[in-house]
Amino acid sequence: MNYLRTAILLAGMTALFMAVGFLIGGRSGMMIAFVVAAGMNIFSYWNSDKMVLSMYGARQVDRASAPEFVGMIEELAQRAKLPMPRVYIMDNPQPNAFATGRNPENAAVAATTGLLNSLSREEVAGVMAHELAHIRNHDTLTMTITATLAGAISMLANFGMFFGGGRDENRPFGALGTIAMVILAPLAAMVVQMAISRSREYEADKLGAEICGQPLWLASALAKISNAAHQVPNMEAEHNPATAHMFIINPLSGARMDNLFSTHPNTENRIAALRELAARMGVGRGPAPSAPRSGGAWGDTGGAVPPRRGPWG
Structure with a gap:
C-alpha cells in the first residue's frame, strides 16, 4: 500500500512539475x-536520503563516537524488529529528529544536538521510537521523495517568476499564468505533503509508544519540542522548508499557521491521544527523572552520560 501511495505521489508531483x-x-x-x-x-x-542528510550537515556516528545514543537505537530497533539503521547527529540547537531512507534495510535516523542535550533519556527514547515507527511503516520513502520534489517544484516556480515573460504561443497564459504558477505550484506541493503527513504522524506516535513501552515518554517529549521549535530557530529548515514535514515537530519558527496549512497534526491532540493510549495500556508513569545532557551529545563530544537502565518499559 505504501509503495502504491508513493507511485501515486510521484505521478502527481510529475504532473505538477509538467504543469x-x-x-x-x-x-x-x-x-x-x-x-x-x-x-x-x-x-x-x-539518493534523496543522502541529499536530505547533507542539507542538515548530519554526521554519522557509531558506538565509538556516541555509545549511549547508538546503543539506545540498537535496543529500540530490536524491539521494533527492524534492521539497525544508520545513526546521525545534526549540530543544531533546536530539539528535533527525523528518519529517512527508501526502505528498512537502507534507513537512517537523525537527531539534533538540541534534542540530545535538552531532553531526558526516556524522552529521547520516545522520539527515536517514533522515528523507527516511520521506518517500519515504510513512510520514509514517501516523506523523503516528497521533500526533494516539493523543493524542486518551488525552485522551478521561482525560476518562472524571472523567465515567465509575456503571452505568446509558447507561453499561453502570459504574465497572469506566471503569477498563478508562482503562487499555486508551491501551495499544491504543500497540499501533497499535508495529505501524507497527518495520519502517518498519529500512526507513528502509536507504534512508537508501543515500541518503547511508555506513551507518556513521547507525550512529554512532544510538549518540550513543540515549545522549543517556535523559540529556537532551525536555519537549515528555514532554508529548506519543503523538508519540514519530515521532522517529528514542524521545525519552522514562523508565525503559527492555520491548521489547514500545517504539515503536522496539532501537538495537543497528539499528546491527548498518547495519554489515552497510556491509559489503555495501563501505564501511567511519565518520564523518569534522569537529567538532560548538559554538554556533549551522548558521548559524541565527551559529555556525561547516565548509566543504561536495562529493558524499556
Whole structure:
C-alpha cells in the first residue's frame, strides 16, 4: 500500500512539475519538465536520503563516537524488529529528529544536538521510537521523495517568476499564468505533503509508544519540542522548508499557521491521544527523572552520560 501511495505521489508531483513547465514555456517547457521530473524521480529514489542528510550537515556516528545514543537505537530497533539503521547527529540547537531512507534495510535516523542535550533519556527514547515507527511503516520513502520534489517544484516556480515573460504561443497564459504558477505550484506541493503527513504522524506516535513501552515518554517529549521549535530557530529548515514535514515537530519558527496549512497534526491532540493510549495500556508513569545532557551529545563530544537502565518499559 505504501509503495502504491508513493507511485501515486510521484505521478502527481510529475504532473505538477509538467504543469509548471507548461506555464513557463508552453509545450516545449512541459516536455523539458517531464524529462527533468523523470530523472529526478529515479535520482530521488536512490539518493534523496543522502541529499536530505547533507542539507542538515548530519554526521554519522557509531558506538565509538556516541555509545549511549547508538546503543539506545540498537535496543529500540530490536524491539521494533527492524534492521539497525544508520545513526546521525545534526549540530543544531533546536530539539528535533527525523528518519529517512527508501526502505528498512537502507534507513537512517537523525537527531539534533538540541534534542540530545535538552531532553531526558526516556524522552529521547520516545522520539527515536517514533522515528523507527516511520521506518517500519515504510513512510520514509514517501516523506523523503516528497521533500526533494516539493523543493524542486518551488525552485522551478521561482525560476518562472524571472523567465515567465509575456503571452505568446509558447507561453499561453502570459504574465497572469506566471503569477498563478508562482503562487499555486508551491501551495499544491504543500497540499501533497499535508495529505501524507497527518495520519502517518498519529500512526507513528502509536507504534512508537508501543515500541518503547511508555506513551507518556513521547507525550512529554512532544510538549518540550513543540515549545522549543517556535523559540529556537532551525536555519537549515528555514532554508529548506519543503523538508519540514519530515521532522517529528514542524521545525519552522514562523508565525503559527492555520491548521489547514500545517504539515503536522496539532501537538495537543497528539499528546491527548498518547495519554489515552497510556491509559489503555495501563501505564501511567511519565518520564523518569534522569537529567538532560548538559554538554556533549551522548558521548559524541565527551559529555556525561547516565548509566543504561536495562529493558524499556
